[in-house]
Amino acid sequence: MEFADIVMSRYATKKFDTRKVPETKIRELLELVRFAPSAMNLQPWKIKVITDQKVKEQLKPAAFGQEQITTCSHLLVFCADPDYDRLIRRLGVLLKTHGVPEEVHTMVTGMAVQFTGGMSPDQKFAWSQAQTYLALGNALNGAKALGFDSCPMGGFDPKEFTRILNIPPPLVPVMLCPVGYAADKPMPKVRFATEEIIF
Numbered sequence: 001m002e003f004a005d006i007v008m009s010r011y012a013t014k015k016f017d018t019r020k021v022p023e024t025k026i027r028e029l030l031e032l033v034r035f036a037p038s039a040m041n042l043q044p045w046k047i048k049v050i051t052d053q054k055v056k057e058q059l060k061p062a063a064f065g066q067e068q069i070t071t072c073s074h075l076l077v078f079c080a081d082p083d084y085d086r087l088i089r090r091l092g093v094l095l096k097t098h099g100v101p102e103e104v105h106t107m108v109t110g111m112a113v114q115f116t117g118g119m120s121p122d123q124k125f126a127w128s129q130a131q132t133y134l135a136l137g138n139a140l141n142g143a144k145a146l147g148f149d150s151c152p153m154g155g156f157d158p159k160e161f162t163r164i165l166n167i168p169p170p171l172v173p174v175m176l177c178p179v180g181y182a183a184d185k186p187m188p189k190v191r192f193a194t195e196e197i198i199f
């Protein structure tokens with residue numbers, strides 16, 4: 001499928017038909033997520049993949065009873081990671097193992113330390129959250145490209161999800177991405193004209 005067709009045919013699926021997406025396809029999807037861009041390449045996200053139906057049933061009330069939670073094949077819980085000390089150290093190690101010259105990785109991690117050093121905890125969280133949304137974008141279009149459907153979902157209680165899934169701090173669940181095969185039909189696309197969004 002052309003990228004334009006993927007973008008135009010992807011839609012926020014409200015109900016899936018409970019068929020399982022093969023694990024190989026989920027791995028491919030996670031590869032697409034993994035290659036998302038991020039500021040200074042810090043990749044401040046983690047994803048919890050839920051397949052257990054009992055766990056999905058437990059989570060459903062914490063997502064306002066939305067049916068995608070229990071009818072999807074896999075539920076991807078996108079968590080923002082705001083721990084920049086650890087993220088920067090981790091990137092330093094990764095750059096080293098990729099043979100990036102010492103002076104380059106010292107410069108990159110130094111810039112990151114300087115940039116994040118002045119941020120409040122709220123700013124760090126907001127920055128991580130924004131980038132986690134970019135990774136989610138890859139998952140949404142990626143699912144369509146791989147032959148299945150998805151829904152971006154912000155309608156859930158992050159505290160309840162953290163409790164039920166035992167998500168360790170400092171990770172914060174910020175978006176859900178149930179994936180599977182749609183059991184509904186897309187609504188017509190309703191979007192503002194290009195002239196409305198450029199100025």
Ligand SMILES: Cc1cc2nc3c(=O)[nH]c(=O)nc-3n(C[C@H](O)[C@H](O)[C@H](O)COP(=O)(O)O)c2cc1C
Nearest residue numbers: 010011012013014066151152153154155156187189
């Ligand atoms: C941040 C965000 C939160 C959303 N939360 C939900 C949600 O909780 N439940 C849902 O069914 N759709 C949710 N959506 C999907 C939007 O309603 C949908 O993308 C929008 O209406 C456009 O429709 P389309 O994606 O089908 O083109 C969310 C989308 C975004 C980007």
